Amino acid sequence: MNTDLVIGMAGSGGDGIVSAGESLLTAAALEGYHGVMAKSFGPQIRGGESSFRLRICTQKVLNTGGTLDIAVALNWDDFLKFGGELPVSGNTTVIYDANTNVAPDKIPLVGVTPAEVLMVPIEQIARETGGSDRAKNTVVLGLMAGWLGIGKEKMLAGIRKRLAKKGAETVDKAEKAFHAGLAYALEHPLKRTRTMAEPEKPTAKFVVDGNDLCAAAAIVAGCDFFSGYPITPSSEIMHFLGREIWKYGGTMLQAEDEIAGIGAVVGASFAGKKAMTATSGPGMSLKTEMLGLATIAELPLVCVNVMRGGPSTGIPTKGEQSDLLQAAFSAHGDVIRPVLAAISAEDMFPITIEAFNMAEHYQTPVIVLSDQEVGQRKETAEPIDVSTVKLVERQRPSEKELERYARFRLTESGISPISHPGMKGGNYLASGIEHNEAGAPTANGEIHAKMNEKRLRKFNPLKRRRDLFIVEGSPDAPLALISWGSVAGMAIEAHRILVSEGLKVKLLVPRLLFPVSEEVYQDFFLSIKRGLVVEQNHLSQLYRLLRMYVDVPRGIETLAKSGSNPFTPMEIVDRMRQISLALQRETQHVPSEV
Amino acid sequence: MSTLAVRPIEEYTAKDYKSELKPIWCPGCGDFGVVQAIYRALANIGRPPHEIAFISGIGCSSRIPGYTTAYGFNTVHGRALPIAQGIKLANPDLLVLGAGGDGDGFSIGGGHVAHVIRRNIDMTYIVMDNQIYGLTKGQLSPTSRPGLQTVSSAHGSMESPVNPLLYVLGYGAQFVAQGTPADMNGLAKIIEEGIRFPGFAFINVQSPCVTYGQEDQQLKAQKAMMQTLESMKHDPGNRLAAMDLAQQYGEKLYTGVFYRNPTPGPTFDGLARKRQQAMKDQVKSRADVLNVFKLVK
Ligand SMILES: Cc1ncc(C[n+]2csc(CCOP(=O)(O)OP(=O)(O)O)c2C)c(N)n1
Ligand code: SF4
Numbered sequence: 001m002n003t004d005l006v007i008g009m010a011g012s013g014g015d016g017i018v019s020a021g022e023s024l025l026t027a028a029a030l031e032g033y034h035g036v037m038a039k040s041f042g043p044q045i046r047g048g049e050s051s052f053r054l055r056i057c058t059q060k061v062l063n064t065g066g067t068l069d070i071a072v073a074l075n076w077d078d079f080l081k082f083g084g085e086l087p088v089s090g091n092t093t094v095i096y097d098a099n100t101n102v103a104p105d106k107i108p109l110v111g112v113t114p115a116e117v118l119m120v121p122i123e124q125i126a127r128e129t130g131g132s133d134r135a136k137n138t139v140v141l142g143l144m145a146g147w148l149g150i151g152k153e154k155m156l157a158g159i160r161k162r163l164a165k166k167g168a169e170t171v172d173k174a175e176k177a178f179h180a181g182l183a184y185a186l187e188h189p190l191k192r193t194r195t196m197a198e199p200e201k202p203t204a205k206f207v208v209d210g211n212d213l214c215a216a217a218a219i220v221a222g223c224d225f226f227s228g229y230p231i232t233p234s235s236e237i238m239h240f241l242g243r244e245i246w247k248y249g250g251t252m253l254q255a256e257d258e259i260a261g262i263g264a265v266v267g268a269s270f271a272g273k274k275a276m277t278a279t280s281g282p283g284m285s286l287k288t289e290m291l292g293l294a295t296i297a298e299l300p301l302v303c304v305n306v307m308r309g310g311p312s313t314g315i316p317t318k319g320e321q322s323d324l325l326q327a328a329f330s331a332h333g334d335v336i337r338p339v340l341a342a343i344s345a346e347d348m349f350p351i352t353i354e355a356f357n358m359a360e361h362y363q364t365p366v367i368v369l370s371d372q373e374v375g376q377r378k379e380t381a382e383p384i385d386v387s388t389v390k391l392v393e394r395q396r397p398s399e400k401e402l403e404r405y406a407r408f409r410l411t412e413s414g415i416s417p418i419s420h421p422g423m424k425g426g427n428y429l430a431s432g433i434e435h436n437e438a439g440a441p442t443a444n445g446e447i448h449a450k451m452n453e454k455r456l457r458k459f460n461p462l463k464r465r466r467d468l469f470i471v472e473g474s475p476d477a478p479l480a481l482i483s484w485g486s487v488a489g490m491a492i493e494a495h496r497i498l499v500s501e502g503l504k505v506k507l508l509v510p511r512l513l514f515p516v517s518e519e520v521y522q523d524f525f526l527s528i529k530r531g532l533v534v535e536q537n538h539l540s541q542l543y544r545l546l547r548m549y550v551d552v553p554r555g556i557e558t559l560a561k562s563g564s565n566p567f568t569p570m571e572i573v574d575r576m577r578q579i580s581l582a583l584q585r586e587t588q589h590v591p592s593e594v
Numbered sequence: 595m596s597t598l599a600v601r602p603i604e605e606y607t608a609k610d611y612k613s614e615l616k617p618i619w620c621p622g623c624g625d626f627g628v629v630q631a632i633y634r635a636l637a638n639i640g641r642p643p644h645e646i647a648f649i650s651g652i653g654c655s656s657r658i659p660g661y662t663t664a665y666g667f668n669t670v671h672g673r674a675l676p677i678a679q680g681i682k683l684a685n686p687d688l689l690v691l692g693a694g695g696d697g698d699g700f701s702i703g704g705g706h707v708a709h710v711i712r713r714n715i716d717m718t719y720i721v722m723d724n725q726i727y728g729l730t731k732g733q734l735s736p737t738s739r740p741g742l743q744t745v746s747s748a749h750g751s752m753e754s755p756v757n758p759l760l761y762v763l764g765y766g767a768q769f770v771a772q773g774t775p776a777d778m779n780g781l782a783k784i785i786e787e788g789i790r791f792p793g794f795a796f797i798n799v800q801s802p803c804v805t806y807g808q809e810d811q812q813l814k815a816q817k818a819m820m821q822t823l824e825s826m827k828h829d830p831g832n833r834l835a836a837m838d839l840a841q842q843y844g845e846k847l848y849t850g851v852f853y854r855n856p857t858p859g860p861t862f863d864g865l866a867r868k869r870q871q872a873m874k875d876q877v878k879s880r881a882d883v884l885n886v887f888k889l890v891k
Contacts, residue, residue, distance in 0.1 A: 030889050206887040219883040225684050244883055247873045251683045251866045256709040260676035263669075267680025270667055271647065271688065275680070293670050383888070386881040421647040421665035421681065421688050429615075429660045431668035432652070440615055441660065441668070 001197040003058040005148065006065040008086040009140065011074030013047035020137035021052030022207075022378060023158050024144055027151030028056050029207050029380045032199035036344075037378040038064045040085055041317060049078035051086060056148070058199045062344050062489030064377070066568030068092050070147075070194060072140055074122065075100055076108050085566060091115050093190055095143070097122040097136070116191045120184065130177035138174050142181020149195040152182065205380035210345035210370050211278075213381075214304060215240035217352035218276050220386055222393075223302075224250040225268035225275040228261040229283060232316045233372040234306035237278040258283035262290040262303065269299040270430055272420030274356055278304035281323055282312060288330040291365050293432045295335050295455065298408070298418070300359035300394055302352070304368040306375040309563035319372030320563025321485050322537035327367045328514040328545060334452050336459050338362070339514035340468070341369040343488040346381035348374060351511060354468070357392035362458055363418055369513070371536075372563075373486040394418050402426055406437040410450060414458030459515055468512035469520055477504040479580055480524070480531025480556065484510055487536050487567055494572035503580050513542070516549035530555035530583045534572055538562045555583070606640050608633035615660050624801030624813065625654060625722055627775020629661050632691075632720070634778075635785035636662075639689070646689045649678040651703060653695035653729045655722035655801065664691070672703030675710045675719065679862075682715050686863040689789065690717035697727050700756045701736040711765040711794055713862035718788040722801035723758060725811060732806035739844060744806070759840035759852060762796045763833065768855035769795035770836065772848060776800075776816040780849055787851060793858050800847060816847060823850035831856040 007024070011017045018039045025037045035056045042048035053064045067089035073079035073096040079086065088094060092114045096107065098121040107117060120143065126135040138159065145152040159178060163171045215237045218226070226241040228234075242252045255261035261277045268275040279287060284305045294301055307323045309315030327339040338358050342351040351368060359366040397405055397417035402425035409416045416437075419426025428439040434448045435441055442448070470488075472495060481498070483491035488509040495507040508524050510517075533543040533556060540558040559575055561567065611633040619625050636646065646664035650656035652671035659666030669677050678692040699707065699721045710719070726744065727733040733746035736756040743750050762770055769791040773781035781799065788795035802811045809815065828850070829835060836853035877883070 026889060204890050206884075207889060208887050212886070216883045216886070220880050222880070225680065227680065244886075246866075246869045247877045248880055248883070249870050249874065251870075253679070253683060253862075255676065256705060259673060260679075260706055260709065263673045263676030264680030264683065266669070267649070267667075267677035267682075268684035269680075270665075270677070271681040271684035273684040275684070289670055290673070297667075381887070384884055386884065422645060422685060424642070424644045427644050427663055427665050429613075429666040429668060431660070431666075432670050433668060441657075 001195055002069075002193070003197050004055070004061070004065070005069045005194060005196065006053065006055045006067070007070045007072070007144070008051065008053045008068040009072035009074070010049060010051035010079040010082055010086060011136070012078050013044070013050055014134070015050070015074050016134070016137035017050045017074075018052055020140055021054050023141055023155055024151065025054055025378055025380070026158060026207055027154035029205040030154045031150060032202040032204065033057065033150065033196070034059060034061050034199070034205065034380045036061055036064050038373060039376065040082060042081060043317065049081045051082045053086065056196065058197050062492055063569065066570050070095065073097070074136060076102065080108060088112055088114055093192060093194065094118065095120055099123040118188070125180045125184065126177055129180040130173045135174060135177040138177040139181040142178040143185045145178070146182045146185025147190055147194045206383055207378055208345050208381045209236070209376055209378050210342065210348040210374040211236035211306065211376060212240050213345055213348045214278070214352045214368070214370065215244070217349045218302070218356070219244060219248055219250070220389060221353050221356035222274045222391060223276050223356065224248070224273040225265065226250070226277065227253040227255045227264035228277045228279060229255050229258045231280045231283045233308055233319070233375050234278045234280045234304065236375070237304060237306070258286040259290060262287040262301070265301050266290055266294050266299055269294070269301045270297070270420065272422070274300070274360065276302040276304065278306065280306050280308050280316070281310040281314065284323060284326060284330070291337060292331055292333060292335065294365040295331065295337060296333070296432055296434070297430045298363040298416070298455065299430070300363050301365045302355045302359050302368060303365055304370060307369060307371040315564050317372065318564035319486060320537060321371060321487065321535050322539070322541065322563065323369065324513060324537070324541040324545065325539070327369055334456065336456055336515050337365055337367060338459070338462060338512065339367045339369060340511055341485045341513050342374055343485060343509060343511065345374055345377060345379040347511070349384060353389055353391070357390070358462070360394040361392045361415070362462070363394060363415060369485060371486050397426060407439045408435060408437050408451065410437055410454055414454045462512070463515055463517040464519065465512060465517070466520055468510070469517070470509035470511070471507065471524065473499060473506035474504060475506070476527045477506040478527060478529040478583060479503060479505040479576065480508065480528045481505055481534070481572070481576060482508045482531065482542070483534040484513060484542055485535070487534055490567045490569050490572055491534050493569040494576065497569065497573050498576050503576065505576060514545070516545060518549055521546060521550040525551070525553055528553050528556070530557070530579050532557050532559055532572070532575055532579060534559045534567065536561055536563055536567070606637045606642070608637045611636045611643060611662050611664065613661055613663050617661055618657060619654060620805045622804040623654065624724065624775050624803070625658065627778060627781065628720065628722055628799055628801050629658055631773070631775065631778055631781040631785055632658070632662065634782035635789060638786050639789055641689045645687070646691065647678070647681045648691045648693070649674045649681065650692065651694040651698035653698050653727070655693065655695040655728070656698060658693050672698050672701070673706070674698065675703060675706040678717055679710060679713070679715050682717055682863050683866060686716070686867055691789070692717055692719040694721060695728065695735070696721055696723040696725065696737045696758065697735045700758055700761065704736070704756070707762065708765045711762060711767045714768065714793045714859060716793055716861040716863050718785070718795040718797065720785065720797045720799060721758060722799050724801055724803040724807055725755070726803050726806045728803045728806060755844060757840065757843045758798045759843050760837060763837050763840055763853060767796050767853070768793050768858055770852045771796070771850060772798045772800065772852065774800040774816050774820060774847065774849055776813045776820060777849060780822065784851060791854065791858070793855075793861050820847045820849050823848050823852065830854045
């Protein structure tokens with residue numbers, strides 16, 4: 001019995017690879033399993049190679065794991081193009097289509113002997129039962145249902161639902177293809193069993209991806225306006241809101257460029273509405289002037305950056321965590337803009353809600369960092385209970401304050417009640433020009449200093465938000481493991497393995513990246529001698545950012561990789577073991593040579 | 595302008611729209627006349643100042659919202675239109691005005707003009723066209739005449755000017771007019787007409803820069819050369835005739851309404867409202883949005 005399986009499959013564009021993965025994930029989710037599925041495509045607009053990695057677990061899981069337990073190759077050329085994204089090891093069961101005419105001992109995997117290699121006449125079965133090679137993916141689903149022992153009824157129901165429109169004959173053929181795959185699996189049991197154990201709870205989960213969930217969270221948060229410009233891998237946020245937001249009285253505007261997108265959002269916020277935009281790297285660069293405007297005019301807005309490989313067009317279809325420093329410092333002028341990052345697709349819900357609350361409370365743009373993985377991978381999630389969601393509204397001026405209203409009043413908190421057009425008595429001039437309390441433009445140095453101080457001081461309470469950090473492990477542990485965003489899902493799992501091995505390791509995952517909460521890090525580092533910061537970028541951006549604000553112990557190292565080079569939990573575990581050994585050597589008494 | 599905007603609640607006078615801020619403009623700057631004309635137009639319309647949002651970019655001319663009692667927003671260079679659109683879409687009941695210089699509108703912000711026209715957002719956009727960059731002290735602007743010598747074109751401009759009137763007519767603007775503070779009554783009248791037009795209205799104002807502008811662009815010269823389209827018996831319902839007259843931009847000074855679509859098309863803000871109304875019964879509360887993730891419905 002297995003509690004945790006990683007399945008990888010690749011083929012060419014027309015093979016329905018991704019839809020097969022989604023069917024399997026959906027069936028598993030309906031039975032109560034947890035799962036994460038990443039899809040990956042070649043650079044072609046249509047067709048080309050495509051693949052998925054799906055991890056199915058009986059318990060909550062935050063990443064797509066390491067090497068594959070089951071690898072399915074519909075053809076070897078396409079499979080090999082995914083390299084490290086579909087790693088085969090000595091524990092892998094390799095299944096491939098007999099139509100490739102490669103003998104099981106001649107498969108083109110270099111330097112590894114898989115646990116088992118099975119040649120299956122996938123295409124032949126598809127043609128004989130489903131009537132065409134397009135049924136290959138359905139045959140594979142049947143195989144998986146047989147070998148994993150899950151999802152049979154759910155997948156059949158899914159097939160019926162999906163194909164209902166195409167008529168009874170099509171449904172019948174697909175069902176036959178599925179049953180033929182299933183029968184094949186039952187007749188050919190695997191040497192190493194891949195049967196899944198029962199899930200923790202048999203209740204159905206949600207299946208979400210970060211982009212859709214971000215959009216849905218925005219609606220729950222009360223967002224009435226979205227404007228943006230299409231860019232991979234963020235566009236699904238716009239697509240979702242373009243379908244849904246109208247029902248809730250809101251508006252979606254596909255702008256002529258990213259500047260206009262965030263511009264319209266600045267306008268909607270000025271008009272008193274909660275508003276959001278979303279983009280990726282190049283678009284983020286275009287938005288920065290408007291972020292500055294919203295900062296000085298103290299207008300709430302949420303700006304989501306679904307990060308991809310950069311700079312410039314970079315690798316648009318693959319994730320990277322290389323826009324952290326940009327998010328923190330893209331401003332000109334003395335500015336703080338809060339930056340939040342979600343660690344998973346499921347986490348995009350609370351993070352987006354938090355972003356709106358923070359934006360409204362502090363009257364500031366808030367940047368949400370997601371990435372291609374968080375944005376586009378499919379994931380099971382616990383059903384969301386909206387009644388527990390707390391929403392924050394911007395502080396409006398009272399009747400009394402409106403009698404002699406000063407929009408930018410220097411309050412103790414630094415937060416000044418904000419009016420909006422339509423509110424009688426609240427009339428004021430908003431501007432990107434420095435202004436006095438009443439909003440009148442000024443070039444006076446004293447006023448500028450006071451206003452800067454107010455706009456920065458208002459964020460002080462944010463730095464004490466310990467709830468925006470995940471801290472695990474015993475408080476006096478000498479070893480640290482730090483990570484953020486999608487890669488944190490790997491670090492969290494690595495941490496559990498290390499602790500189970502008896503290592504004294506503390507985990508720290510910031511979901512609030514900026515402003516840097518000095519106190520939280522100083523407390524965390526008190527017991528730390530050595531450790532590791534893990535992130536998906538070349539410059540070690542989080543590590544550098546921390547060194548700017550915090551006394552980072554000298555024993556902290558980095559594990560940083562450019563995008564499109566996946567991490568595995570075991571690789572983090574291995575590196576931490578080495579660090580632990582080094583610490584042991586260092587603390588052993590070494591007689592000094594005088 | 596939305597239907598709500600037509601109801602005069604109280605009587606307003608031009609004074610009600612004038613703020614206490616003292617303009618930073620050079621004495622004699624054409625923009626003084628423009629703001630006066632706006633006060634008058636707004637008083638005739640009669641919307642209370644707090645129901646008006648007045649958005650500008652950056653430049654001498656873009657200071658204008660601060661000199662009114664409306665909700666003003668002096669934004670960043672070239673971006674008045676996108677921000678104004680967001681405001682109108684967020685609250686279609688507001689009367690939305692946009693303003694700025696020729697550089698703001700047709701150089702850095704030129705890309706936005708086509709799109710606000712395509713969407714036909716119900717707002718009025720006033721460009722104070724002085725054929726020069728005022729705020730940054732006298733560089734070439736997109737409407738500067740060929741050969742013009744400025745601090746940034748010491749040896750004379752080698753570019754031909756943008757024709758703002760043809761530009762917006764070409765993109766399908768449904769209300770296009772030109773005025774000058776040399777004729778205050780005429781200017782106030784076309785601004786009022788623009789505001790009353792149910793859709794995007796574009797008004798080019800020949801507002802001279804006394805500091806960096808040319809002699810023949812000053813109010814005195816304008817008075818001598820201006821010709822009202824009305825006196826020429828131009829039919830503002832005729833788009834081709836409007837384009838023909840607009841060709842003379844830079845040579846002749848025609849004032850009045852070049853084009854007013856006799857059967858104005860739908861506005862984006864109006865259509866958005868209709869769509870919201872039509873779809874609102876599909877959901878009961880915001881929590882319904884999560885139904886898309888439910889596998890068992
Ligand atoms: C992004 C950006 N670039 C440049 C400037 C500098 N700048 C301010 S106003 C302006 C041009 C002003 O000319 P115009 O828009 O015609 O307005 P005018 O001052 O003549 O009324 C420039 C270049 C700026 N504020 N922002
Ligand atoms: S520089 Fe020209 S445009 Fe600017 S205020 Fe002076 S006269 Fe007016």
